[in-house]
Amino acid sequence: MVNMQTVIEVQHLYCGWGQRSILEDVSFSVNRGEVITILGGSGCGKSTLLKHLIGLYPPQAGSIRIVGNELVQASSKDREAILRKIGVMYQSGALFGSMSILNNITLPLSSFSHLDSAAIDTLARLKLRLVGLEEFADFYPNELSGGMQKRAAIARAMALDPQILFLDEPSAGLDPITSAELDRLIRRLAETQGVTIMVVTHELASIAAIADRAIMLDKSIKGILAIDTPAALAQSTDRRVAGFFNAQRPSHAAV
Numbered sequence: 001m002v003n004m005q006t007v008i009e010v011q012h013l014y015c016g017w018g019q020r021s022i023l024e025d026v027s028f029s030v031n032r033g034e035v036i037t038i039l040g041g042s043g044c045g046k047s048t049l050l051k052h053l054i055g056l057y058p059p060q061a062g063s064i065r066i067v068g069n070e071l072v073q074a075s076s077k078d079r080e081a082i083l084r085k086i087g088v089m090y091q092s093g094a095l096f097g098s099m100s101i102l103n104n105i106t107l108p109l110s111s112f113s114h115l116d117s118a119a120i121d122t123l124a125r126l127k128l129r130l131v132g133l134e135e136f137a138d139f140y141p142n143e144l145s146g147g148m149q150k151r152a153a154i155a156r157a158m159a160l161d162p163q164i165l166f167l168d169e170p171s172a173g174l175d176p177i178t179s180a181e182l183d184r185l186i187r188r189l190a191e192t193q194g195v196t197i198m199v200v201t202h203e204l205a206s207i208a209a210i211a212d213r214a215i216m217l218d219k220s221i222k223g224i225l226a227i228d229t230p231a232a233l234a235q236s237t238d239r240r241v242a243g244f245f246n247a248q249r250p251s252h253a254a255v
């Protein structure tokens with residue numbers, strides 16, 4: 001029996017920059033363990049949505065509930081506790097180049113937990129094992145391939161055992177085979193760790209491989225054009241939706 005606990009609930013969200021509105025009246029919810037992709041044409045507001053969901057900017061109006069807790073109106077102390085449930089991997093990966101991979105992961109643990117250094121070391125190595133990098137703990141980011149850096153960045157985003165992971169274009173800059181490996185990791189994290197994962201991606205192959213559902217944003221309506229499983233979206237009677245899904249054949253969906 002699938003646990004249908006709602007972990008993200010967005011209601012009547014309006015967000016934009018200054019006076020400019022980008023998304024209007026956006027509502028959706030995401031269940032525990034779901035992988036959901038955010039897609040749509042350039043400038044439709046994918047990153048804007050992500051940045052508001054992770055609390056980087058306050059929305060113009062509306063509600064964002066993270067694991068049942070309202071983020072928008074929260075006091076700064078409550079906000080901090082809510083955001084602790086979230087792990088984020090930015091597009092660049094943004095590992096600290098002057099630190100070993102292991103220390104990139106121990107850093108959030110020593111900053112935000114009260115564990116002793118031996119426990120922190122053990123936990124960080126467990127995260128590296130989770131992403132298949134346990135043998136690379138002492139390497140520096142620039143000694144790893146692009147795909148390994150992405151996996152290390154995911155391990156760091158997982159350091160504090162978040163319930164939700166936000167990944168901004170994880171496949172950017174990766175070749176199709178490496179991208180498919182990353183897709184398998186994303187699926188595995190959702191299935192074995194019960195993490196809920198929201199991914200901004202343009203890659204049809206990735207969407208087909210990882211998404212339980214996809215949210216398609218649209219610039220002209222400033223909101224959600226469609227939200228459904230990739231298979232259902234590919235069959236959509238809306239030409240814009242079906243057009244996106246049928247634009248190219250997924251090349252590694254079954255890898």
Ligand SMILES: Nc1ncnc2c1ncn2[C@@H]1O[C@H](COP(=O)(O)OP(=O)(O)OP(=O)(O)O)[C@@H](O)[C@H]1O
Pocket residue numbers: 017022040041042043044045046047048049
């Ligand atoms: N920090 C910001 N300040 C002001 N305007 C912004 C900011 N970030 C994004 N925008 C504007 O908001 C609009 C939506 O941008 P956003 O980056 O959310 O789109 P996107 O769907 O992620 O696009 P892409 O696929 O090209 O990355 C764009 O017109 C962009 O110029």
